Amino acid sequence: MSTIYKPDKVEQAARDYWDRERCFEVDEDNGRDKFYCLTMFPYPSGQLHMGHVRVFTISDVIARYQRMQGRHVLQPMGWDAFGMPAENAAIKRGVAPARWTYDNIDYMRGQLKRLGYGYDWRREVTTCSPEYYRWEQWLFTRLFEKGLVYRKNSIVNWDPVDQTVLANEQVIDGRGWRSDALVERREIPQWFMKITAYADELLECLDKLPGWPDSVKSMQRNWIGRSEGIELDFGVEGEDQALTVFTTRPDTLMGVTYMAVAAEHPLAQKAAAGDKAIAAFIEECKKTHAAEAAMETMEKKGMPLGISAIHPISGEPVPLWVANFVLMGYGTGAVMAVPGHDERDWEFASTHGLPIVQVIEPSDGSAIDVQDAPYMEYGRVVNSGFIDGMDYRQAFDAVAERFESEDRGRRTVNYRLRDWGVSRQRYWGAPIPIVYCEDCGAVAVPEDQLPVVLPEDVEFTGVGSPLRDMPEFFETDCPKCGRAAHRETDTFDTFVESSWYFSRYASPGCDTAMVDEREAYWMPVDQYTGGIEHAILHLLYARFYQKLMRDEGLSSADEPFTNLLTQGMVLKDGAKMSKNKGNTVDPQEMIDRFGADTVRLFMMFTAPPEQALEWSDEGVQGASRFLKRFWNAVQSHAAGKEPPPLDVDALDDGQRALRRKTHQTIAKVSDDIGRRYTFNTAIAASMELLNAVNRFEDDSPQSQAVVREALEAVVLVLSPIVPHICHELWHVLGHASAPVDEPWPAFDEAALAQDMIDIVVQVNGKLRGRISVAADADQDEISKLALEDENVRRFVADKAIRKTIVVPGRLVNVVV
RNA sequence: GCCGGGGUGGCGGAACUGGUAGACGCGCCGGACUCAAAAUCCGGUUUCCGAAAGGAAGUGCGAGUUCGAUUCUCGCUCCCGGCACCA
Numbered sequence A: 001m002s003t004i005y006k007p008d009k010v011e012q013a014a015r016d017y018w019d020r021e022r023c024f025e026v027d028e029d030n031g032r033d034k035f036y037c038l039t040m041f042p043y044p045s046g047q048l049h050m051g052h053v054r055v056f057t058i059s060d061v062i063a064r065y066q067r068m069q070g071r072h073v074l075q076p077m078g079w080d081a082f083g084m085p086a087e088n089a090a091i092k093r094g095v096a097p098a099r100w101t102y103d104n105i106d107y108m109r110g111q112l113k114r115l116g117y118g119y120d121w122r123r124e125v126t127t128c129s130p131e132y133y134r135w136e137q138w139l140f141t142r143l144f145e146k147g148l149v150y151r152k153n154s155i156v157n158w159d160p161v162d163q164t165v166l167a168n169e170q171v172i173d174g175r176g177w178r179s180d181a182l183v184e185r186r187e188i189p190q191w192f193m194k195i196t197a198y199a200d201e202l203l204e205c206l207d208k209l210p211g212w213p214d215s216v217k218s219m220q221r222n223w224i225g226r227s228e229g230i231e232l233d234f235g236v237e238g239e240d241q242a243l244t245v246f247t248t249r250p251d252t253l254m255g256v257t258y259m260a261v262a263a264e265h266p267l268a269q270k271a272a273a274g275d276k277a278i279a280a281f282i283e284e285c286k287k288t289h290a291a292e293a294a295m296e297t298m299e300k301k302g303m304p305l306g307i308s309a310i311h312p313i314s315g316e317p318v319p320l321w322v323a324n325f326v327l328m329g330y331g332t333g334a335v336m337a338v339p340g341h342d343e344r345d346w347e348f349a350s351t352h353g354l355p356i357v358q359v360i361e362p363s364d365g366s367a368i369d370v371q372d373a374p375y376m377e378y379g380r381v382v383n384s385g386f387i388d389g390m391d392y393r394q395a396f397d398a399v400a401e402r403f404e405s406e407d408r409g410r411r412t413v414n415y416r417l418r419d420w421g422v423s424r425q426r427y428w429g430a431p432i433p434i435v436y437c438e439d440c441g442a443v444a445v446p447e448d449q450l451p452v453v454l455p456e457d458v459e460f461t462g463v464g465s466p467l468r469d470m471p472e473f474f475e476t477d478c479p480k481c482g483r484a485a486h487r488e489t490d491t492f493d494t495f496v497e498s499s500w501y502f503s504r505y506a507s508p509g510c511d512t513a514m515v516d517e518r519e520a521y522w523m524p525v526d527q528y529t530g531g532i533e534h535a536i537l538h539l540l541y542a543r544f545y546q547k548l549m550r551d552e553g554l555s556s557a558d559e560p561f562t563n564l565l566t567q568g569m570v571l572k573d574g575a576k577m578s579k580n581k582g583n584t585v586d587p588q589e590m591i592d593r594f595g596a597d598t599v600r601l602f603m604m605f606t607a608p609p610e611q612a613l614e615w616s617d618e619g620v621q622g623a624s625r626f627l628k629r630f631w632n633a634v635q636s637h638a639a640g641k642e643p644p645p646l647d648v649d650a651l652d653d654g655q656r657a658l659r660r661k662t663h664q665t666i667a668k669v670s671d672d673i674g675r676r677y678t679f680n681t682a683i684a685a686s687m688e689l690l691n692a693v694n695r696f697e698d699d700s701p702q703s704q705a706v707v708r709e710a711l712e713a714v715v716l717v718l719s720p721i722v723p724h725i726c727h728e729l730w731h732v733l734g735h736a737s738a739p740v741d742e743p744w745p746a747f748d749e750a751a752l753a754q755d756m757i758d759i760v761v762q763v764n765g766k767l768r769g770r771i772s773v774a775a776d777a778d779q780d781e782i783s784k785l786a787l788e789d790e791n792v793r794r795f796v797a798d799k800a801i802r803k804t805i806v807v808p809g810r811l812v813n814v815v816v
Numbered sequence B: 001g002c003c004g005g006g007g008u009g010g011c012g013g014a015a016c017u018g019g020u021a022g023a024c025g026c027g028c029c030g031g032a033c034u035c036a037a038a039a040u041c042c043g044g045u046u047u048c049c050g051a052a053a054g055g056a057a058g059u060g061c062g063a064g065u066u067c068g069a070u071u072c073u074c075g076c077u078c079c080c081g082g083c084a085c086c087a
Helices: A007-020 A050-068 A084-093 A097-114 A130-146 A195-208 A214-224 A250-255 A266-273 A276-292 A343-352 A392-405 A501-505 A518-522 A537-551 A587-594 A596-606 A617-639 A653-676 A679-695 A701-718 A723-732 A779-788 A790-796
Strands: A034-039 A072-074 A149-159 A164-166 A184-193 A227-236 A243-247 A258-261 A302-310 A317-323 A334-337 A409-414 A434-437 A441-444 A475-477 A484-487 A525-531 A561-567 A570-572 A756-763 A766-774 A803-807 A811-815
Touching: A007 A097, A007 A596, A007 A723, A034 A050, A034 A501, A034 A518, A050 A072, A050 A525, A050 A561, A050 A570, A050 A587, A050 A596, A050 A653, A084 A097, A097 A587, A130 A149, A130 A441, A130 A501, A130 A537, A195 A214, A195 A537, A214 A537, A214 A561, A227 A250, A227 A302, A227 A392, A243 A250, A243 A258, A243 A334, A250 A392, A258 A302, A266 A276, A266 A302, A266 A317, A276 A302, A276 A317, A334 A343, A392 A409, A501 A537, A537 A561, A587 A596, A587 A617, A596 A617, A596 A679, A596 A723, A617 A679, A617 A701, A617 A723, A653 A679, A653 A701, A679 A701, A701 A723, A756 A790, A766 A779, A766 A790, A779 A790, A779 A803, A779 A811
Parallel strands: A034 A072, A034 A525, A258 A317, A525 A561, A756 A811
Antiparallel strands: A149 A164, A149 A184, A227 A243, A227 A409, A258 A334, A302 A317, A434 A441, A434 A484, A475 A484, A756 A766, A803 A811
């Protein structure tokens, strides 16, 4: 090998070795401590972007480190292969979505290999293959039997550009998450999965995930949005049916001055039948609702329905309104309005001249006037008869008990979380395995008829789904009665595929079940790494799926991911890299120019993983420069005489100092990579050690032995980050083995010991001098030495010393 | 509004448990090599005063606790992310 660093050759050689030796292919081994290191799998969009390179590198560093720690490491890779871009490409280029997708996968797999990631490619999962989605369809039919999926006509978010239904999670500020088009409301029959049945468990288990970032857990809690309250039944004049409302503030019950229902509420609908003005108002609400619901300052509009509810305690009539701020989808679609103690109710009451009364007073007795502003704090109940004088909790219980005993109310928990609509009016997705029969209704496709294969060779017009124009696809027989029936032509939301792919990695090739016993060895995932943008959707669905699979007897794990690392975005010029903004940097170009190791090093050095990383061309140059220095240092050392074995007892002070640095570095890097995931500081420490070696000008045999030890340490500790160059340099240092198979270096406690240590002397907390003391010096000795320092004496002068604080090994502070 | 995270040199960032603020890298300045440039190597680089020794100030702002605060407490401010007529 030439002594000039040529990344192309070095990297090719290392890759050939890993391939030849099948280094990253792992099978289950119950005798060994497993480590499942997972990265969020990519969508095969065409080529890798910098965000991919960052997340895969983080994961690869962790995997390689854990491997050197002796763990049996699984790191798989696959493709989230269904989705809209394939359809868009098909429209634009006239190539079938399947063809486009498989071509992209082939290209991107090559890129991943070029970056040196240590994947077990035998376990590759491609979600658009029938072998994969077959089991997804199977689980769906199981859930169908259990009643955990259901079909209902529902008002959905319709994306007029993408011609599809969006999940609530896919609507951002009233716009489609991909198309950015204003979302409309439509009523369509949809399949739903009962994620709300698991709302409590999904919430509670968050407390059992110490390895997850607080930010993600908090977002999920927020999203699930649990709130405890009471459902109360109000009588309505001229109606047999009670009007049920949900409230979290039963203590304000006596402050109710009006009631409001949503536009879709049956009482509003009924009133509209006899009143054109109300009908017009409801129509207006329907039109504007979806589009404007997210707008921050939407005007509070409403109309009286001309009927009254009966207050359940006072028996007084309470006017009933229809209002645009009441949501049919939350609680019961009706609210009791307490304008004295709720901001929204107060605003509405003020606008429409409704009475505002006070029923809560501050516990500290301070004066308030609810005519000026609502008082929302918990306090003491007043003007409320049977609950007067109570605090919030007492009043809550008193109201609950009274209404429950009279069967006019019940304690209830409400969630913000909605059931997961999984139907998509799209072609490029897994077919929903349902057959519609005129006699039998919706029937699940039986297991022996799965998978329902998506035809891949299709004409793609761009409007709607081609499946609807393919009788050969949708015409079938009813599995129950055998009569002519037709298949569901909707496909699954792609989040369904990404909710269980990690389990499938653990059971590759299994064609008799979704997963087999190998799942139990690998699951749960020990370390999951991916973008913060998946904090809610993907991570919540995946947790939900884990519980579904557990309850189906497929897994024993409650939670799929023990530790979660969310990496920051890659920015350029302060903004997220995107084609729209034209601020992208193509990883391939960087790899071709500098090599994979340089790109990996830059990514890991420039910022800690959770922070945003600003791209810098100079920074890449710097990384490249460092690797050259590293290469040259090892090569020039290896070109010298082979050093004798290290004789620790024969070292002079300088040699011992370098050796101490070596072992300090091993200790620090181990902690930085293994515990803190601060790869940037691990690299910085390695750079320091290499700088120390380069400054060390002593070519005595023992010095060369100390240098050899230092260089070997740098090669090994950097090998998870820049594996190719380390692979080569390890050989240059005379080893036949490969770093990937070496144990992680241990630091020698004895090497860290020092005879003399430098400590800092402060006078009144300000740095005034440095002294060198024996490591075992006692406090009196240290104080004495500190006071002998010339500069310290200048500042102490003739002042009386009030106190001397000695922090062993660090500093002395003299207080005068 | 609520929840979470953050504010440190010209820049990315370091300081992990309250103990030397600015590690490491980038950039910049000076030097060596070169006819010259690039590359490479060596030295310097928080600001202000000083030739230097050394001193003063300094981690968004204001207070507090402490011998000692980037770190802890309180108040404010700005930025980023999430959620939001949720009853």
